[in-house]
Amino acid sequence: MQCQVAILCLQDDVFTHLYTLVVRSDNTYEVKIDNKKVESGTLEEDWEFLAPKKIKDPEAKKPDDWDDVEKIDDPEDSKPEDWDQPEHIPDPDAKKPDDWDDEMDGEWEPPMIDNPDYKVGGKIVLAISWLDHLLLQRKFASGS
Numbered sequence: 001m002q003c004q005v006a007i008l009c010l011q012d013d014v015f016t017h018l019y020t021l022v023v024r025s026d027n028t029y030e031v032k033i034d035n036k037k038v039e040s041g042t043l044e045e046d047w048e049f050l051a052p053k054k055i056k057d058p059e060a061k062k063p064d065d066w067d068d069v070e071k072i073d074d075p076e077d078s079k080p081e082d083w084d085q086p087e088h089i090p091d092p093d094a095k096k097p098d099d100w101d102d103e104m105d106g107e108w109e110p111p112m113i114d115n116p117d118y119k120v121g122g123k124i125v126l127a128i129s130w131l132d133h134l135l136l137q138r139k140f141a142s143g144s
Helices: none
Strands: 019-023 028-033 036-042 054-056 071-073 088-090 112-114 125-127 134-136
Antiparallel strands (some): 028 036
């Protein structure tokens, strides 16, 4: 069993100190030094009680011809003809207010709305990366 959280002993002096570990029935814990809480958490998240279900495959290795470039342009990709639509367009239903004065208020422009024909995105990019292969440990393989 190993703790994944660093519990520091900050009292570096010649005095005696009281160290307390409180373990609760809801699987939480609290570490106190001289009755002051210095660490707390859940046992399952902060302590390794069980071996991991998956481990790195020691025999797995990246192929020799593997290209480490993570993203490449798709050579078959092309934009549709109607692709270059603006994201926002003037509201076609908007009307100039009756009390609008061009000399005082400037030239009236209708409010902008989201363009329903706007397409988000760009070129399709293929993304592939090498991941370490994981093996299911034997004791977890049968689900026990």
